[in-house]
Amino acid sequence: MKTPNQKAWWLVVPVVLLVAFNALIPLMTVINYSVQETFGENVFFFEGVKWFQAVLHSERFHNSLQRQLLFTGIILAIEVPLGVAIALAMPRRGPWVSVCLVLVAMPLLIPWNVVGAMWNLLALPDIGLLGRTLNAVGIDYNYTRQPFAAWATLIAMDVWHWTSLVVLLAYAGLSAIPDAYYQAAKIDGASSGAVFRYIQLPKMKRVLTIAVLLRFMDSFMIYTEPIVLTGGGPGNATTLLSIDLVKVALGQFDLGPAAAMSLIYFLIVLLLSWIFYTVMTKDEAE
C-alpha cells in the first residue's frame, strides 16, 4: 500500500524541472509559430487560428490522417492477435524457453533505420530475397512503383519489428498465472477455449492494454521506417502523418501550417492515449 506523503514531491522535482525545460520550451515555440505569419528576417505577425483552419480543411491533411489511421488500425489488428497466439503457443517451461525468448526479442533490438534498410534490401525486386522470390513465382511485385506492394511491405515490416513486443508482454502476463488456476479448470473439465476466455484473457488484460497503448502511440508516430523504405512514395501512397509534417515543415519551410499541424497531431495522439489510459486505470480501481 502506498503511504500518503507530500514530501515525496522533492524526489520528483528534478525530473519535472528537466522535462519542463525540454518539453515546454519547444512546445511554446511551436504554439508561437502556429498563430503567426512570417516573411523572414524574424518579423512575425499575429494570425490567430488561420493556420488551424487551413490545416483542418486541407485535403492533404485529411488524406494523410486517413492513411495514418488505416495503417495503425491494420497493424494493431494483425499484431495483437498474432502476438497473443504466439505467446500461447510458446513453451511454458523447459530448455527451449530462453532460446525462444531471445530469438523472438531480436527485432526489438534493431534500430528503426536499420530495419528500414534491411527490408529495403530484402524486398528489392532485383536483388532482394523476398522481391525476387515473389516475382519468380509469378506475382508482379515492385514496392517502389505499386502503392499496394508498398503498403504490404510497410505492414509486413512493422509486423516483423513489433509483434515481438506483444508476444513478450503477453507471455509475461501468461507466466504470471499460478498453476492452481489450470488445475482447477482441469478438474471442472473446462475446454481450452474456456480456459483462454475465462483465465488467460482476463489475466493478460492489463499487459495487453499496455501493449495496445504502446503500439498505438508508436505506430501513430512512425517516421523512420517508411521514410527509409519508400520515402512516402510511390506518389503519396505511404505518406503518413509524420512524413507529411516533415515535408511541410522542412521541405517547404511553412512554419505556421507545420506548427498548427503538429499541434493537431499531438492532440489526436494525446486524446486517444488518454482514453486508453483512463480505461486502464478504471479497471485497476475496480
Place this chain on the structure above:
Amino acid sequence: MKRFVWLVPVLYILFVLLPIYWLLNMSFKNTNEILGSFTLWPRVFTLENYRKIFTDPTWYGGYLNSLAYVLMNTVLSVTVALPAAYAFSRYRFLGDKHLFFWLLTNRMAPPA
C-alpha cells in the same frame, strides 16, 4: 492439434530471422556479387566491408558519436528519473496521477 503447437513459434522465429539472415548474407558479399548475381549465400566470402567500417573514420565516427550521446543521456536521465520513480512507486502525493500522465505525454509527442 496440440502436438503441432510448437510449429507456431518456430514459423514466427523463421520469419524473424529471414531479413536478418539476408542482411548478414549481403554483408559478406562484395559489391559485384550483390548487384550482378542472385545468390542465397556468399560465393566469394569477404570481410572487406567490415574492414572498411572499422578503419575509415567517416564510418566508425558515427558509432563513437552515438556512444558518447548514449553515455551522457543515460547518466542524466537515470539521475533525475530514479528518485522520481521511487516517489511514484512508494508514496501518494498531491497530483501524482496527473503528473505521471504528463510525463507520459512526452513519449507521445511525434518526433517529427
